[in-house]
Amino acid sequence: MAFKDNDQAKAYWAENLSLVLKLLAVWFVVAYGCGILFVDALNEIRFFGFKLGFWFSQQGAIYTFVALIFVYVRQMTALDKKYGVDE
Amino acid sequence: MDVQTLTFIIVGASFAMYIAIAIWARAGSTKEFYVAGGGVPPVANGMATAADWMSAASFISMAGIISFVGYDGGVYLMGWTGGYVLLALCLAPYLRKFGKFTVPDFIGDRYYSQTARTVAVICAIFICFTYIAGQMRGVGVVFSRFLEVDIETGVYIGMVIVFFYAVLGGMKGITYTQVAQYCVLVFAYLVPAIFISLMMTGHVLPQTGFGATLTDGSGMYVLDKLDGLSAELGFAQYTEGSKSMIDVFAITAALMVGTAGLPHVIVRFFTVPKVKDTRISAAWTLVFIAIVYTTAPAVASFARVNLIDTINGKDGSGTEYAEAPTWVKNWERTGLITFNDKNGDGKMQYSAGKMEDPNSANEVKIDRDIMVLANPEIADLPAWVIALVAAGGIAAALSTTAGLLLVISTSVSHDLLKRTLKPNISDKQELIAARLAAMIAITISAYFGINPPGYVAAIVAFAFGLAASSFFPTLLMGIFSKRMNKEGAIAGMISGIVFTAGYIIYFKFVNPGANVPANWLFGISPEGIGTIGMLVNFGVAFLVCKVTSEAPEEIQQMVEDIRNPKGSSAAHAH
Numbered sequence: 288m289a290f291k292d293n294d295q296a297k298a299y300w301a302e303n304l305s306l307v308l309k310l311l312a313v314w315f316v317v318a319y320g321c322g323i324l325f326v327d328a329l330n331e332i333r334f335f336g337f338k339l340g341f342w343f344s345q346q347g348a349i350y351t352f353v354a355l356i357f358v359y360v361r362q363m364t365a366l367d368k369k370y371g372v373d374e
Numbered sequence: 375m376d377v378q379t380l381t382f383i384i385v386g387a388s389f390a391m392y393i394a395i396a397i398w399a400r401a402g403s404t405k406e407f408y409v410a411g412g413g414v415p416p417v418a419n420g421m422a423t424a425a426d427w428m429s430a431a432s433f434i435s436m437a438g439i440i441s442f443v444g445y446d447g448g449v450y451l452m453g454w455t456g457g458y459v460l461l462a463l464c465l466a467p468y469l470r471k472f473g474k475f476t477v478p479d480f481i482g483d484r485y486y487s488q489t490a491r492t493v494a495v496i497c498a499i500f501i502c503f504t505y506i507a508g509q510m511r512g513v514g515v516v517f518s519r520f521l522e523v524d525i526e527t528g529v530y531i532g533m534v535i536v537f538f539y540a541v542l543g544g545m546k547g548i549t550y551t552q553v554a555q556y557c558v559l560v561f562a563y564l565v566p567a568i569f570i571s572l573m574m575t576g577h578v579l580p581q582t583g584f585g586a587t588l589t590d591g592s593g594m595y596v597l598d599k600l601d602g603l604s605a606e607l608g609f610a611q612y613t614e615g616s617k618s619m620i621d622v623f624a625i626t627a628a629l630m631v632g633t634a635g636l637p638h639v640i641v642r643f644f645t646v647p648k649v650k651d652t653r654i655s656a657a658w659t660l661v662f663i664a665i666v667y668t669t670a671p672a673v674a675s676f677a678r679v680n681l682i683d684t685i686n687g688k689d690g691s692g693t694e695y696a697e698a699p700t701w702v703k704n705w706e707r708t709g710l711i712t713f714n715d716k717n718g719d720g721k722m723q724y725s726a727g728k729m730e731d732p733n734s735a736n737e738v739k740i741d742r743d744i745m746v747l748a749n750p751e752i753a754d755l756p757a758w759v760i761a762l763v764a765a766g767g768i769a770a771a772l773s774t775t776a777g778l779l780l781v782i783s784t785s786v787s788h789d790l791l792k793r794t795l796k797p798n799i800s801d802k803q804e805l806i807a808a809r810l811a812a813m814i815a816i817t818i819s820a821y822f823g824i825n826p827p828g829y830v831a832a833i834v835a836f837a838f839g840l841a842a843s844s845f846f847p848t849l850l851m852g853i854f855s856k857r858m859n860k861e862g863a864i865a866g867m868i869s870g871i872v873f874t875a876g877y878i879i880y881f882k883f884v885n886p887g888a889n890v891p892a893n894w895l896f897g898i899s900p901e902g903i904g905t906i907g908m909l910v911n912f913g914v915a916f917l918v919c920k921v922t923s924e925a926p927e928e929i930q931q932m933v934e935d936i937r938n939p940k941g942s943s944a945a946h947a948h
Contacts, residue, residue: 307463320454336585336595339612344448349455349664356462356657357624365394372940374648
């Protein structure tokens with residue numbers, strides 16, 4: 288349809304996948320890494336009145352999630368433009 | 375004016391607004407009933423989705439649970455918000471491009487199979503019912519406390535309201551009512567939180583307030599004080615919790631994946647005009663959810679400190695029961711606080727351990743669900759704030775119920791009748807069937823609201839486990855693996871569900887006595903087992919797919935097509 292040829296469609300999908308995987312890597316490290324797996328080590332660090340691991344679990348992870356989706360929106364809009372599939 | 379009059383006025387005004395919007399936006403065609411004609415702006419849709427998702431559980435229970443378990447409560451905060459990332463990045467844009475009405479529609483078409491569709495319909499209906507029962511109960515609790523009617527009357531009032539805008543208005547009515555409901559609930563959540571944060575720490579933002587020092591002259595950090603109090607009274611450290619790491623990990627994952635597979639949330643993303651708008655809409659949804667979810671842990675900490683200080687007194691020796699504040703008496707009347715003066719000194723003493731246990735020093739039993747509702751009373755806030763919280767709780771419960779009802783009615787009329795049993799019914803008959811299904815669903819859920827099963831928490835775990843082990847993997851493979859065929863998908867869904875349901879039923883219903891960490895598979899509780907169920911689903915699906923022929927050419931072409939964001943508006947042009 289909108290793609291010029293099959294190679295274009297493949298390239299678009301590959302870039303799409305790599306973006307999603309990168310963002311999900313951050314998602315995993317912040318939520319499961321900082322919030323759960325390394326929480327004890329991070330709790331040794333003070334962040335204002337918070338233990339850092341605790342802060343990630345109850346605040347930091349959520350802010351990161353919001354940021355991730357906005358980055359995704361921006362990058363995908365750019366990607367759609369690049370391949371001429373934007374509307 | 376007293377609390378009750380104010381509650382009548384504020385709740386009444388908000389109801390009038392919802393009904394007015396529902397009438398104003400009355401749906402015409404079938405399509406408008408289901409997905410608002412695909413014409414809702416992304417920010418409005420984001421707000422509506424946020425209201426849809428934030429249920430009575432989020433509004434009323436979540437901060438209360440965190441308040442009692444501290445760090446362990448992070449599983450809900452991260453689980454329910456992190457799932458949105460999965461939804462926004464991996465599912466929503468593609469399902470929107472697919473351009474059909476419902477999740478079973480996608481599963482049925484993508485896996486070219488009525489069996490797959492039927493399995494999906496049954497899962498969708500079960501998940502939604504599980505949720506609704508809790509919502510109707512939530513409405514009932516709020517009404518019975520603040521309007522001083524009995525819980526049955528409360529549920530009946532809620533039933534009539536839900537009926538009006540879900541059944542007459544359809545999705546469009548719901549979308550704009552939910553925007554209004556989001557505004558009511560977020561205002562109701564933030565106002566008391568900001569008040570309390572200012573009183574206790576001098577910070578306007580509760581998010582920074584609970585990491586600040588108390589203004590009571592002690593100069594202690596809020597969380598340090600909480601850890602100190604917890605240690606003193608025999609609880610686990612507030613900032614460290616008591617669950618094992620693997621269980622926290624599994625529960626968080628199950629809640630995340632379950633969130634991404636919830637049919638009533640996914641269906642919202644079908645209501646925006648373009649794929650690009652779906653992405654934007656998901657981003658806004660999370661912003662609106664995050665406002666409440668980052669406030670909740672702050673509310674939890676403040677409420678915990680206030681509660682312990684009020685009951686045990688500033689010096690920790692206990693408050694005279696005869697001089698207890700009125701909120702203690704009020705909630706005692708509902709049975710959600712109980713006091714048993716075991717040592718006979720006429721004072722209330724709260725500590726770890728069960729009140730019923732004669733060997734424990736704890737004399738007070740407090741239901742977690744009252745924390746958010748009682749919080750403004752505990753902190754001595756003005757009466758209108760208390761009334762506002764009641765309106766917020768009702769808004770949260772109603773908006774979620776309406777969204778869920780819509781999925782149930784759509785599943786029955788569209789997926790079951792039109793697509794499976796009676797393919798040639800007219801649009802008009804389909805609409806009537808949808809409304810009938812919604813009516814029946816409201817009646818059944820009201821029954822559960824009045825006669826709640828004694829194990830609501832267990833059932834909620836069930837719903838998330840099922841969503842995690844059925845919908846999420848099947849949808850994900852449907853989009854990201856072109857070869858995945860119907861044999862693989864059906865085998866995966868069924869084995870995921872059977873495994874998860876079996877585990878939960880065994881530990882929660884058949885043999886609840888054995889529900890201790892030593893007996894759990896890998897140390898994972900029934901709440902977190904959906905994570906393993908998801909892996910089972912993936913594994914079985916890929917194995918079966920390997921030994922059967924791959925999906926037919928036209929299906930692979932269809933997958934190719936949903937990966938291309940262009941041309942989605944065409945699907946919604948008529």
